[in-house]
Amino acid sequence: MDNIMTFINEVGFPIVVSLYLLYRIETKLEAVIQSIQSLPDRLKSNE
Template sequence: MEGILTHIANLGFPIVISVYLLVRIEGKLDQLTESINELSRAIVSMK
């Protein structure tokens, strides 16, 4: 039983950190996509 708890503790932390970072990066990617689309529209309107 103690071995199982140790494995959960060793694996649980990296999983939580990975999920947290993926959620943060997803928001940044959405902002980046919107900025690129805005830039593309600005370039098209300059032509």
């Protein structure tokens, strides 16, 4: 039982940090996607 608790403690923290970083990257990626999608309209309006 102690081995399982040690494994969870060692592996659990990196998983939580990874999920948090993935969430932050996802929100920034959404902003990049929206910017790229609006780019053709902006280029047409500048012509």
